[in-house]
Amino acid sequence: MKKIFSFVLLLFLFFPANAVAKSFTVDQVQIRGWVQSDGDMLVNEVFTYTFDGSFSRLTRSFPEKHIGQITNFEAYILNDPNPVVGEIDGSILSQVDVTVKGNTYSTSIRAKNETLSVLYSYKMKNAVTSYDTYSDLAVTYFEDGENHDEDYNELHISYALPGDVGKDQIYGFIHDRKGVVDKVYRNGISFYTAKSIAYTDTKTRMFFPSAIMSEQQKLPAPIPIEEAIKQEQDTIDKNSLRWSNIPVAIKLADGLQVAFIVLIVIALLMRQRLIPLFGNIELVLQTDPMYLAFVDQNGKFNRKIFLSGLFSLVEKGLVKVEMADSATRFQGEKDAPEKTLVFHLQQNEQLNHSKEKRLPHEQYLITWLFKGRAGYRKFHLHDMAGPSVEKVKGSHAQIRKQMNFQQNHEEWHRMVLKLMKEAGALSTRLSKGLKLSVFFLITMIMTFAFYADGAGALGIAFPAIVTTIGTFLFIANPGKKWPAVVLFIGLFFTGAQTADEDLTNATLFALIIGAILYPIIPKAIPSSLTAYYTKMSISKFRLRTKFGIPPHLPKEDIDRWIARAYLLNKSKKKLPQLSGSLPDSYPLAPLFALQTDPLHFAYSTWSPASSFGSKGGSGSSSDGGGFYSDGGDGGGGAGAD
Numbered sequence: 001m002k003k004i005f006s007f008v009l010l011l012f013l014f015f016p017a018n019a020v021a022k023s024f025t026v027d028q029v030q031i032r033g034w035v036q037s038d039g040d041m042l043v044n045e046v047f048t049y050t051f052d053g054s055f056s057r058l059t060r061s062f063p064e065k066h067i068g069q070i071t072n073f074e075a076y077i078l079n080d081p082n083p084v085v086g087e088i089d090g091s092i093l094s095q096v097d098v099t100v101k102g103n104t105y106s107t108s109i110r111a112k113n114e115t116l117s118v119l120y121s122y123k124m125k126n127a128v129t130s131y132d133t134y135s136d137l138a139v140t141y142f143e144d145g146e147n148h149d150e151d152y153n154e155l156h157i158s159y160a161l162p163g164d165v166g167k168d169q170i171y172g173f174i175h176d177r178k179g180v181v182d183k184v185y186r187n188g189i190s191f192y193t194a195k196s197i198a199y200t201d202t203k204t205r206m207f208f209p210s211a212i213m214s215e216q217q218k219l220p221a222p223i224p225i226e227e228a229i230k231q232e233q234d235t236i237d238k239n240s241l242r243w244s245n246i247p248v249a250i251k252l253a254d255g256l257q258v259a260f261i262v263l264i265v266i267a268l269l270m271r272q273r274l275i276p277l278f279g280n281i282e283l284v285l286q287t288d289p290m291y292l293a294f295v296d297q298n299g300k301f302n303r304k305i306f307l308s309g310l311f312s313l314v315e316k317g318l319v320k321v322e323m324a325d326s327a328t329r330f331q332g333e334k335d336a337p338e339k340t341l342v343f344h345l346q347q348n349e350q351l352n353h354s355k356e357k358r359l360p361h362e363q364y365l366i367t368w369l370f371k372g373r374a375g376y377r378k379f380h381l382h383d384m385a386g387p388s389v390e391k392v393k394g395s396h397a398q399i400r401k402q403m404n405f406q407q408n409h410e411e412w413h414r415m416v417l418k419l420m421k422e423a424g425a426l427s428t429r430l431s432k433g434l435k436l437s438v439f440f441l442i443t444m445i446m447t448f449a450f451y452a453d454g455a456g457a458l459g460i461a462f463p464a465i466v467t468t469i470g471t472f473l474f475i476a477n478p479g480k481k482w483p484a485v486v487l488f489i490g491l492f493f494t495g496a497q498t499a500d501e502d503l504t505n506a507t508l509f510a511l512i513i514g515a516i517l518y519p520i521i522p523k524a525i526p527s528s529l530t531a532y533y534t535k536m537s538i539s540k541f542r543l544r545t546k547f548g549i550p551p552h553l554p555k556e557d558i559d560r561w562i563a564r565a566y567l568l569n570k571s572k573k574k575l576p577q578l579s580g581s582l583p584d585s586y587p588l589a590p591l592f593a594l595q596t597d598p599l600h601f602a603y604s605t606w607s608p609a610s611s612f613g614s615k616g617g618s619g620s621s622s623d624g625g626g627f628y629s630d631g632g633d634g635g636g637g638a639g640a641d
Helices: 004-014 064-069 225-243 246-271 281-286 289-296 305-315 348-357 360-369 396-422 428-452 457-476 482-495 501-520 529-547 555-567 589-593 598-604
Strands: 023-035 041-052 054-061 070-078 093-096 098-101 104-112 115-124 128-130 135-142 152-160 171-175 179-184 188-196 202-208 319-325 339-345 378-380 637-640
Touching: 023 135, 023 637, 041 054, 041 104, 041 637, 064 070, 064 135, 070 098, 070 104, 093 104, 104 115, 135 152, 152 202, 171 179, 171 188, 171 225, 188 202, 202 225, 225 428, 246 428, 246 501, 281 529, 281 555, 289 305, 289 396, 289 529, 289 555, 305 319, 305 339, 305 360, 305 396, 305 555, 339 598, 360 396, 396 428, 428 457, 428 482, 428 501, 457 482, 482 501, 555 589
Parallel strands: 023 152
Antiparallel strands: 023 041, 041 115, 054 104, 054 637, 070 093, 070 115, 098 104, 128 135, 135 202, 152 188, 171 202, 179 188, 319 339, 339 378
């Protein structure tokens, strides 16, 4: 399962569906080195593989520090199910061809669904450095890199010296997460690690008396052997201390998962419209429809939002609404409604009388939508529609008209949202803070995870670098979705670089849950109890609409009820099914007799979204209406191929 999160997407994208899956495991590695008195070392390595699928090549790569030291490299297939390095009889050896490229030796094999052992034999030149008081053997076998992309299980490493020096004169160290000194002999040492974890270092070091290196020139010791031993042990202790924090990092990541899940539940409860926990339907009838729409949508832009402003003007007496015939160009066409909405601006004297009471967003809406000669200014819903569906769409004039409507719509939305924020009903600052907190918390967890995993300074800082770049893109592109997507992808592949599998899984699961939480956080959050109570009241009202107009409703509230039932309808296309008969004496009563929302048909006549785009900051809407896109609706290691 190692790095499963990093590669599963690539597997789906780049590998054909009918590709034959294959894999292998390294079940055991035995390495034995015979130190020569001249400083060279003869090495035998036995790798035991289990293949699932067909393989034709094995590789053995060496770290760059050892490239010039490796000579006489040979490979043999072992015809023995249980080979022991150092005790291999020549009769079980079958030599195979080897090619070399850079620091990688490739061995040709033919294996399919079987367990196979291979022997690598080579000489490491100048493996030992001898000083006048002690000798130093330091070998790195596997490194953090793409050549070490598999776990190597049951790793045994042993060295035999050219003479007896006494076991108390041999000091061995293994730098490996699970490595230990297995046993010290009078003339050698052995190490063991249950698993050389993929993308980690496995290296050994041994100090011993230099007297036995009779054929090697001695150099002055740079530091006393006591200091060399202390430095090596301090390095191991430092790494062990950092690795001991891995369980802590896993617990923190698990805790972050729980916190994100709790926030998801809270966000869904705030957004859900099915189960009103409290509320008052009467409050909905008495509240301005524009306020209701913005609270209901959490400040998000949607294609019906401008109608809430019109109905607000209706209830203030500045505009009159009624049902009217469809535009002449649509009459008789398939799916065209017989009736639609038309809004009449009141006479000039009435407007002048109320001018001092009008807010900037109301004046903007009037100037934007109402055209015509004085005293007869109106907005017919089909004024925003495109040409007849039987005519060619997409003319430049029509596209300019649509772009102009979209830009005005978004500008008006920004004005109202600003007013809602200033009034304390909605908060975009809190929403942005929560979204940025998702990235901040994930980054903190990943940074600590990299520290616990033993990464270097750059590795530890890398999650913060990715988040800093992503945050800059996020701030520089307000309202855009792609910066968040890029940041999540960047953090995903960053988090997948930790070597400890449990740690990787914990941090990536936290990231995935954070990615689920992020889009659930609304554009604006109700920032007052009044706004949240109104939101719950809207949910209760919406559930009540399926039963039709309440029989006890006062006559003066029936049009208000019908307008809210229309404005707060969730569907872009269908209107609520109201039980019972509708009173014909009210202007909006015929609205629910239509099979579809009249706004749906108006948008269905628009050209495809690809023909134009928005320059506004609101972006696309929560229901897809924003752009009207619905047409109306390297290192040391071993491997195998």
